[in-house]
Amino acid sequence: MPIKLKPLVEQVLVVTGATSGNGLATVEEAVRRGAAVVAVSRNEAALIALRDRLATDSGRIAICVADVSDLAAVERVVDVAVGAFGHFDSWINNAGIGTYGTLDQVPVADHRRVFDVNYFGVLHGSLVAARHLRGRGGAIVNVGSILGDRTIIQQGPYSATKHAVQALTDTLRMELEHDGAGVSVTLIKPGAIDTPFPEHARNFMDQPPRLPPPLYAPQVVADAVLFACAHPRRTLYAGGGGLLSSILSQAAPRLTDAIMEWAGTGLQQKPTDPGNPFRRDNLYRPRAAALRGSQDVHARKSSLALQAQKPSSPVLVAGLLGAGLFLVAGRYMTRGRREGEGRSCRTEGDFDIADVRRGQCIRRPRGAHLSVVTRKRTSA
Template sequence: MPSLAGQVIVVTGASSGIGLATARLAARQGASIVLASRDEPLLRRLAREIEETGGQALAVRTDVAVEAQVEALVDRAVARFGRIDAFVNNAGIAAYSTLDALPLAEHRRIFETNYWGLVHGSLAAVRHFRSRPGGGRLINVGSVNSDFAIPLLSAYSASKHAVKGFTDALRRELLASDPAITVTLIKPSGIATGFPQHARNHLAEEPRVVPPLYAPEIVADAILDAVRHPRREIVVGAVGPALAVPLALFPRAMDRLLAAVVPPLSKSRNPRTRTDNLDAPTGEALVHYAHAPGLPFSPYTAMQKRPGLTVLLAATAVIGAIASRRRRSRYDPRR
């Protein structure tokens, strides 16, 4: 799929943040968009917005935690557009709390949406992709917290660990049985969306995402790049990779560091938000974080989207360094 023009893309969690940024960007590039979230009035307004600018969009109220609603989402998308080319599992919720203070019902609700919702979407998409020639693209949105958990977002981190395990297992099974169905895991670092305002908050202060923050459009671009060019995994931002090596080499020291640094960095002096979307949508189509714009570019993410060019540039730099060293050695007066 070198172009998105004419492609049919389903996006869950499409009423805000990364999902909304992805839907708008895909529509601008000519894709037909199926918008899914729990907020039907807001979805209908967003669909009209896309259609008024020349695009095609379908709004489908969907709670991804309910398997029957996800199956109905696929049926309505196929009834409207005839097929689905790519399915983006993006819906997610969170709660800021220590684990001992987090009500078990909220812990379960996070898993119902973040993990089971993604399972429902993945399996429904795979069933559809198997029914048509050419397969399809499955894009699952995890997090850098798929690899390392952080305090105060512990249930969220655990759900994203589960997302990574499920996605990796599904990819390996499909490589054996249905190689035309590709599976990509997107792992954003801290993203400047309304995540802190939408999360349930059990802290005394208003929470914030630990910086540095990246613009949600970078994640949207990574998702759509995976639709055009299948990739195993794309990490948005360099925070995860930067922590991976010290976590592997010095796990106990990193436990102490994260325990000491993350809680104070997760709290802000911003006005306290009184609503959240854990049990019901907020009705706000927020893409960006109100208190910080986010970095507009990630060199590390750009390199992952152009691996061939990255290897070529690295090889060129190494060859240039070797040649320069040889020239200096040749004219070294001490020789």
């Protein structure tokens, strides 16, 4: 069946990770726009407070306490949605946790915990939602990250889960399309967003963590998520800084590696502003919930790049795609010129040529002895 999504005001949404950051912004904005919401979180006290606050303003909201790493708990969410509203139309897999530190510093058990929530939580929600929506239509929206395109130093486990979520989302989309299920599957890729994530993450660095600039407000992600609930899209980038980072990483991966190695750790530390200590480390249990981080940062309230990905801005879409293609094309044209130079060196008629890389050649009369010149790298 073809994909036909309802207007947001007619929808019932399920939102995981609903009491903090991007999830909280999504719940608040969805209710403000007239949608009904089932808010899901581990934090029961925060859920009750959220329900009471939004219901006071005539918001339609139900709550469900669940850890998304537990499949049985995720299946109970469907019962809550059906009991409160009769069904749901869109399912947003947003819950996520993280760590700061090198791969060696983070204990293997913590690596697994990050995967349990960030990957298996999305898998659980996707399977449960697909079973409910198959044949009746709707949307599954997974909140990934630009770190699914480009990993960052000090966040290896988190980055690995976001790579896995991208693969999971693409596979789910193909399977549902193949079956004609009528379900839209979208991956949202936020850049750095001003949420409590740095305070909530378990930290193994010797300094308090932060997110590298530029930062965007959580409402930017909420805007992307809610747009995807009503308009089929494959991918939406939330934040131009993240989009440019992704383009750069594809066009010049080694340069991006070097930038990360040189500045990545420092950009993710804020020794003079550790944030709220009561939010510290929610890896295994919930902490104080909030919409934004408590560190003193500047966050942009809107994203031109996100608006450019909506149908009302085709010129901007073309411009962004053109810029990305220009960078990638430039990289491969440069590589092609170097490879072409090497080939032409070897085919000159009266000379034997020894290629010394980097487009340089040694020319000797044919039959004369050739000594191959090599350059050894020196380590710093």
